[in-house]
Amino acid sequence: MTDDDGNLSIDFLVAFTIFMIAFIWVATLVPNLFIGVSSHQIDFDSVAYRTSVILAEDPGAFSTASSTHTRWEFEPNSGKDNIQRFGLAISKETPNVLSEVKVKRFFDNTVFLEEDYRTKAIFGDYPYRFNISLKEEGKDPLFVGDWKIPENYGYIRKQVRIKHFSNATIDKTDVQKFRLNNHDTSSLIQDGNVTEHDFVIQINRSKLLYDNLTTPVINPNFDVAYRIDPRTEEINITIQDFHESPPVGAWVAPRWAKIELGCVTLSQTISDEGEAPTQLPSELYKDYVYHNMVQENPPFELGLDDTLSVIFKPGFFPPSYDRGSIYVKFRFNATTNYDGNPIYxxxxxxxxxxxxxxxxxxxxxVTQPVLSNAVMEVKIW
Incomplete structure (x- = not known):
């Protein structure tokens, strides 16, 4: 007699197999129902960290195929789609040293929308909300993004430095120190009697970009943080005592003089071979867009209190040249009240x-570029 108590029916085995397959499938599917919530909650800190690294340690990038510019911060408002990635660092060799030009451009939320910041700084498929701020020592904070921040968010704080522009002042002491004034010679006793004076300022790109710095730099890779770069930075030169009465000849009675700025011309050389300067084109950068060098909108400002300020905005000069010199020539008209012939x-x-x-x-x-302390905070949720 056969004992079949230990045998399982085929129906039971089939049913059990189907149940196990279904159970395993459901078990693997259920966690995926909440993966969107759990992963983003855990991911906030990493996204905040990644965003801070992009902004503080990268110089940014632009589309070379569709842009005529060489740096993203000089893209006009109409060409912001050419910007591939925001980055505030001066260069890759100077992480956490930010460009003043890039900082101002990045925090211009009248041009860039929240979606621009998501696609060019935060990245990722998830529509993250964000608050990015920069607090420079002694100044009000800058920020983009949402003011209302929830309880749960990713956060990173970075200590950074901001490079500021150099500036120079020319006054009557420079006239004596550098013998910039015309003077009498043995061959022409009245060489000082001139009604038109050409005064030239030289901005030597070769020296500024490649010569040794006077300020010691601990890390040679960081010397770019202390360099004056006429291609990307504001050049600010002020002539003080603009109407200061210069020496007047004995033939003038009473002593009276009038100084006027007649015209300004720009020229440049593009190498160190000693070629003659060529005049710069009439179309140059100003405020991120091209403009014609017309009298109504020049980069030269006649200020109050006898000052003449020469302010070239970042990107004003052609950014593709790193050699040669830029020459700014002022022609001053200087006359006296002497009405004889010739006019003295x-x-x-x-x-x-x-x-x-x-x-x-x-x-x-020259007042050299300085680095100020600042704190960058990135909040993501």
């Missing part, structure tokens, strides 16, 4: 008998 002039700023006044790393003549 007087001595004034004049480099016709001397080397042009040069923007250099000499700290006694």
């Amino acid at each position: 002039g007087l001595q004034y700023l004049n480099t016709s008998q001397s080397h042009p006044w040069e923007l250099t790393y000499n700290t006694t003549e």
Whole structure:
């Protein structure tokens, strides 16, 4: 007699197999129902960290195929789609040292929308909300994104530094120190009697970008943080005592003089081979867009209190050249109240008998770029 108590029916085995397959399938599916919530909650800190690294340690990128510019911060408002990635660092060699130009451009939320910041700084398929702020020492904070921040968010805080522009001032002491004034010679006793004076400022790109710095730099890779870069930074030169009465000849009675700025011309060389300067084109950058060098909108400002400010905005000069020099020539009209024939002039700023006044790393003549302390905070949710 056969004992079949230990045998399982085929129906039971089939049913059990189907149940196990279904159970395993459901078990693997259920966690996926909540993966969107759990992963994003855990991912907030990593996204905040990644965003801070992109902004503080990367110089940014643009589309070379569709852009005529060389840096994202100089893209006009109409060309912002050419920007591939925001980045505030001066260069890859100077992480956490931010460009003042890039900072101002990045925090211009009248141009960039929240979606621009998501696609060019935060990245990722999930529509993250964010608050990105930068607090410079002694200044009000800058921020983009949402003010209302929930309880649960990713957070990163970075200590950074911001590079600020250099500036230079020319006054009557420079006239004596550098012999910038025209003067009498043995061959022409009244050489000082001139009614038109050409005063030239030289911005030597080769020296500024490649010569040794006077300020010691601990890390040689960081010297770019202390360099004056006329391609990407604001150049600010002020001539003080603009109407200061210069020496007047004995033929003038009473002593009276009038100084006027006649015109300004720009020229440049693009190598160190000693070629003659060529005049710059009439279309140059200003405020991120092209403009014609017309009298109504020049980069030269006649200020109050006898000052003449020369302010070239970042990107004003052609950014593709890193050699040669830029020459800014001022023509001053200097006259007296003498009405004889010929009309007598007087001595004034004049480099016709001397080397042009040069923007250099000499700290006694030019205020060098400085790095200020700042804190960047990135919040993601």
